[in-house]
Amino acid sequence: MAKYILKRIFYLFLTLFIIATLTFFLMKLLPGTPFSNQNRMSPDQLKIVKAQYGLDQSVFVQYVRYMGGLLQGNLGTSFQFNNEPVTTLIGQRLAPSMQIGAQAMILGTVLGILLGAVAAIRKNTWVDTLATFISILGLSIPSFVLAVLLQFYLAYKWHIYPVALWDNFQSSVLPTLALAALPLGNVARFMRTEMVDVMSSDYIELAKSKGNSAWKVVTKHALRNSLIPIVTIIGPMAVSVMTGSMVVENIFSIPGIGEQFVKSITTNDYPTIMGLTIFYSFLLVVIILIVDILYGFIDPRIRLGNGGKE
Amino acid sequence: MDKILEVKDLHVNFATYNGTVQAIRGVSFDLNAGETLAIVGESGSGKSITVRSILQLLAKNADIAKGSILYHGDDLLQKSEKEMDDIRGNKISMIFQDPMTSLDPTMPIGKQVAEPLLIHNNVSKKDAMARAEEVLRLVGIPNPEARMKDYPHQFSGGQRQRIVIAIAIVDYPEILIADEPTTALDVTVQAQIIDLLRELQQKIGTSIIFITHDLGVVAGIADRVAVMYAGKFVEYGSVNDIFYNPQHPYTWGLLDSMPTLETSENNRLNSIPGTPPNLLNPPKGDAFAPRNKYAMEIDEEEQPPYFKVSKNHYAATWLLHPNAPKVDPPASIKKRFEKFKELGGSVK
Numbered sequence: 001m002a003k004y005i006l007k008r009i010f011y012l013f014l015t016l017f018i019i020a021t022l023t024f025f026l027m028k029l030l031p032g033t034p035f036s037n038q039n040r041m042s043p044d045q046l047k048i049v050k051a052q053y054g055l056d057q058s059v060f061v062q063y064v065r066y067m068g069g070l071l072q073g074n075l076g077t078s079f080q081f082n083n084e085p086v087t088t089l090i091g092q093r094l095a096p097s098m099q100i101g102a103q104a105m106i107l108g109t110v111l112g113i114l115l116g117a118v119a120a121i122r123k124n125t126w127v128d129t130l131a132t133f134i135s136i137l138g139l140s141i142p143s144f145v146l147a148v149l150l151q152f153y154l155a156y157k158w159h160i161y162p163v164a165l166w167d168n169f170q171s172s173v174l175p176t177l178a179l180a181a182l183p184l185g186n187v188a189r190f191m192r193t194e195m196v197d198v199m200s201s202d203y204i205e206l207a208k209s210k211g212n213s214a215w216k217v218v219t220k221h222a223l224r225n226s227l228i229p230i231v232t233i234i235g236p237m238a239v240s241v242m243t244g245s246m247v248v249e250n251i252f253s254i255p256g257i258g259e260q261f262v263k264s265i266t267t268n269d270y271p272t273i274m275g276l277t278i279f280y281s282f283l284l285v286v287i288i289l290i291v292d293i294l295y296g297f298i299d300p301r302i303r304l305g306n307g308g309k310e
Numbered sequence: 311m312d313k314i315l316e317v318k319d320l321h322v323n324f325a326t327y328n329g330t331v332q333a334i335r336g337v338s339f340d341l342n343a344g345e346t347l348a349i350v351g352e353s354g355s356g357k358s359i360t361v362r363s364i365l366q367l368l369a370k371n372a373d374i375a376k377g378s379i380l381y382h383g384d385d386l387l388q389k390s391e392k393e394m395d396d397i398r399g400n401k402i403s404m405i406f407q408d409p410m411t412s413l414d415p416t417m418p419i420g421k422q423v424a425e426p427l428l429i430h431n432n433v434s435k436k437d438a439m440a441r442a443e444e445v446l447r448l449v450g451i452p453n454p455e456a457r458m459k460d461y462p463h464q465f466s467g468g469q470r471q472r473i474v475i476a477i478a479i480v481d482y483p484e485i486l487i488a489d490e491p492t493t494a495l496d497v498t499v500q501a502q503i504i505d506l507l508r509e510l511q512q513k514i515g516t517s518i519i520f521i522t523h524d525l526g527v528v529a530g531i532a533d534r535v536a537v538m539y540a541g542k543f544v545e546y547g548s549v550n551d552i553f554y555n556p557q558h559p560y561t562w563g564l565l566d567s568m569p570t571l572e573t574s575e576n577n578r579l580n581s582i583p584g585t586p587p588n589l590l591n592p593p594k595g596d597a598f599a600p601r602n603k604y605a606m607e608i609d610e611e612e613q614p615p616y617f618k619v620s621k622n623h624y625a626a627t628w629l630l631h632p633n634a635p636k637v638d639p640p641a642s643i644k645k646r647f648e649k650f651k652e653l654g655g656s657v658k
Contacts, residue, residue, distance in 0.1 A: 202411040208367055209406075210399035210426045210477065213392070220425075224416050299416055300461040 005293070012285045019281045020274070024066060027273055028059050034079040034268040053079065066274065075278070076271035080264070086275035090257065096166060097249065097256035101242030103176040108138075108183030108241075109234060115184070116191020117226070121218060123196055131188060138185025144247040147178035151251070164253040175252045179245060183237050190233055195226040228299050235291035239284045314484060314517060315341040315364070320377035322359055322368070331589050333359050335541040336377075341485065346511065346518040348528040348549075350564070351538030354586055357521045360538070361487045364519075365398055381485075399426040403483040407490040409470035413462035419473050420446075420458030426481045442480060448513075449476045449506060468499035472506065479510055486511075488520045492527055504530050525568050529553060534622070537561050540586050540597035547623030554650035556643060557617075557625040559604045566640045580640075596628070604629060604637045620655075 035041065035049060050056045054065060069076060075086035112135070119131035154174060155163040165171040198204060199222055207221045246258035257276070264272035295302045322334035334356045341347055349357045362368050364379055364386065379386040381402070386394070398404075403426070406412040414422055423442035427433055433441075439458065446454035449472040451465075462470055471491060478486055488507065492500040508531060511518055520531055528535055529549065536546035537560065545558040556562055563582035584601035587593055596602070599609035608614075608628050617630035628634055639647075 202406055202408055203414045205367060206404075206406055206412045206474070206477070207414065207425075208398065209365060209404040211395045211397070211429045212399075212425070213395055216429075221414050221417070225414065301415060301463045 005289075008289050008292070012289060015285050016278060016281055020067065020070065020278050021063070023274060023277045024063050025059070027270060028062075030265075030268055032268050034270065070278070075275040078264075078269055078272045080267050080269045080272070086271050089260070089272065090275055090279055093255060093257040093260050096254050097258060098242050100172055100175045100179060100248075100254065100256070101238070103172060104179035105183055105234075105238050105241050107176060108180035109187050109230075111180070112184040112187025113191050113223075113227070113230065115188040116193075117195055117218065117223065119188070119192040120195030120199060120226075121214075123199075128192075131192070135185040135188035135192075138181040139189070140185075141181060143178050143182065143245055144251060146181055147175070147248050147251045150174045150177055164251065166252075166254050171252075175248050175254060178248050178251075179241055183234075183241060186233060186237060187230055190230055191226060194229050195222060198222050198225045201225075224298065228295070231291055231294055231298060235287045236284065239280070239287055243280050243283060312343040313340045314343050314382060316378075316380040317360075317364070318378045318380070320360065320363060320379065321375040322356075322363055323373045323375050324369070325371045325373065326590075329590050332592050333372075333541055333589055334363070335589075335592060337538075337541070337543055338377075339536055339543065339546065341517050341519060343484075344511070344515055344517055345533040346520055346531055348520045348522060348532035348535045349538055350522055350525060350528055350535060352523055352586065355538045356541040357523075357538055358489055361404075361489060361519055361521060364485075364487065365402060365404060366394055367398075367404070396430070399478075399483070400430040400481050401483055402485040402487065403478040403481070405471075405475055405478045405486065405488040405491045408494045409467055409474050410494065412474050413470055415462055418459045418461060419465070423473065423476045423480055426477065430481055442476070445476045445480045446473070448510070449473070449479075450502075451476070468495055468502065471495060471499075471503055475503070475506065475510070479514060479516070482514050483516055486516045486518045488518060490521050490523070492522070492524070500527065501530075507531065525553075525564060537564065540592065541589055542597070542626065544598065544627070545623075545625040547619065547625075550650070550653060550655065551620065551623040554646045554653060555619070555623070555655055556646065557619050557623075557630060558598075558627045559602045559629070559639075560598050561625070562639055562643045563601075565646065566642050570642070596626075606634065 033055075034053075035046065041049070047056065054062060057065070066076070073087075075090075077083050077085050078089055081089055115131045115135060119128045119135075122128050151163055151174060154160045161173050162171050203225075204217060204221060207217045212220065243257065246256075246262050248254075249256035249258045260272070261276050263269070264276065317340070318338050320334050320337045321332070324331040324333055337356070337360055339347065349360065351357050359368065359372070363374055366374075366386070368374075374387055377387070381397070386397070389397070413419065420439055420442050423446060424435070424438040427438040427441055428435065431438075443454045443458055446458070451457060451469060451472055457464075462473070465473065471494075475491070486507075491507070492503050495503060504527060507518065507520075510516070518531070520528070522528060532549045534547065535549050535552040536543045537552065537558065538544070539560050545552065545556065545561050547555075552561060553565070556565055560582070563580075567580045567582060569579055582601055587597050587600070593599065593610075594613075595611050596605070596609040596614055599605040602609065606628055614626045614628045614631075616624040616626050618624055619630070629637060
């Protein structure tokens with residue numbers, strides 16, 4: 001197992017290196033320069049500024065310099081945000097996005113699993129229809145529509161939660177709900193399909209023949225076996241939800257990272273684009289690694305390096 | 311002998327999109343303590359449904375329309391789901407057909423074997439595990455103490471079937487239902503499993519209902535045999551009655567299609583022509599008539615009753631009616647009649 005994880009970590013860095021390289025050259029193809037006031041600068045001034053940021057060098061030299069800095073953990077300084085180091089910038093903006101994202105993931109996944117399981121057990125009844133309806137709603141309503149609806153009822157009309165604020169847990173409830181709908185719908189749909197399959201399998205029949213009650217058949221045998229494919233979809237979903245939804249963050253005035261990413265692209269803020277891309281990629285590959293390791297815990301057949309037969 | 315189970319006039323229907331399938335059309339049998347009853351028949355004849363009805367492990371669209379299943383005189387069909395849970399895996403347990411898919415892939419086998427004990431008896435986890443280990447040794451899993459924590463995928467097919475058997479017998483059931491337990495295994499392992507079941511039966515004194523489509527397997531394990539066709543028993547009797555004094559043309563067909571030592575490379579195996587009837591609209595007369603070269607006019611009109619051949623041996627064929635013409639059974643069946651005489655039986 002340890003050898004396997006080491007190997008995976010090596011590949012993780014290789015993946016990051018490739019992503020960083022591709023992003024760097026693609027980014028250089030973006031039109032425009034980071035200097036929005038360049039029209040007012042004389043060619044000489046522009047030259048000075050470019051030289052200051054190292055942009056006068058060839059793209060390849062810039063690339064080597066950047067990668068050198070990256071190796072030392074230096075992501076450079078932002079062109080736009082008060083010359084702050086990119087690491088500081090990400091650090092400040094990340095916490096709110098991660099908090100809301102994590103809350104939304106936990107809520108969505110847990111409710112999704114329950115909803116899917118109930119739908120599967122009560123297959124072809126009104127419970128199933130209702131659960132399917134809810135999960136399709138969760139999947140198809142855009143998060144910004146849901147966000148606005150939540151704001152309108154829970155904040156504006158009934159004054160239960162603040163409309164748009166970022167200070168305590170209270171203020172994180174609405175954005176969490178808005179973001180939880182998608183993972184909920186997704187997980188519920190997958191869970192139902194998988195659980196229906198599992199419930200008709202031979203080992204569930206054997207579990208019944210042992211004298212297990214219907215409840216115990218589900219909790220002791222069906223749930224765990226149904227979770228295996230859920231783990232697969234949770235990984236990438238967690239990354240997309242946790243790295244922040246720009247729209248939802250905007251609606252609720254959350255100083256999150258999603259907004260920053262978009263801004264950095266429109267302003268050609270190279271170091272910030274690079275920093276955020278590498279950070280997102282890092283998060284994704286790490287979560288995929290965690291998911292793969294998690295697999296082994298849920299499904300012994302995938303457990304690696306234990307000398308299992310077959 | 312003690313009758314522990316009596317199935318009376320069981321009818322099971324399945325609701326499908328095309329209509330009602332009459333899968334079981336009046337099956338009656340009883341089971342004595344300690345004996346082995348084999349139910350043979352081709353796929354779709356209703357063997358599995360008959361035994362699953364006993365434990366009420368039927369699909370949701372199944373309906374037990376008629377009949378009773380008396381276990382020590384109590385009708386199992388009248389019991390609540392909770393009362394049935396107390397019987398399943400405790401008094402009556404089941405061995406399933408496919409060992410590759412019958413074990414929970416995510417649970418260590420020790421825990422799976424111990425589960426019925428924990429459900430039905432007030433025992434500690436430790437005691438249940440100790441007992442599970444003992445039973446795994448009994449069914450022939452080598453080194454069980456080291457393998458309790460292993461998962462099903464770490465065992466071979468034959469070993470997995472032994473584990474499935476261990477689960478079924480761990481709580482010393484009175485009745486063991488074996489639903490084609492050897493079908494998915496290769497021939498050498500089949501023989502081992504049959505030996506194991508016989509050995510276990512002697513050790514724990516359980517009765518066995520053994521389902522198979524393989525008459526060779528039946529000869530090795532059964533005391534009594536019931537031949538099933540299209541949701542009915544067509545003939546039942548002792549294992550000698552069925553093998554050496556068969557009366558129903560369907561039984562003849564089954565026996566005639568068994569390979570024997572005399573079957574040489576040049577001889578083709580015999581088979582019964584045609585296919586079983588569609589039980590959506592079961593025929594008015596004898597369901598076997600269309601495939602039966604001995605069929606008479608009455609077979610098209612009326613279902614044959616059970617004619618008594620000898621004590622405990624019955625067959626549902628009009629050929630046994632006093633007015634029926636004498637027919638000439640296949641050569642291989644005549645040889646069997648000869649053998650029956652040698653065994654001291656009297657052939658009609």
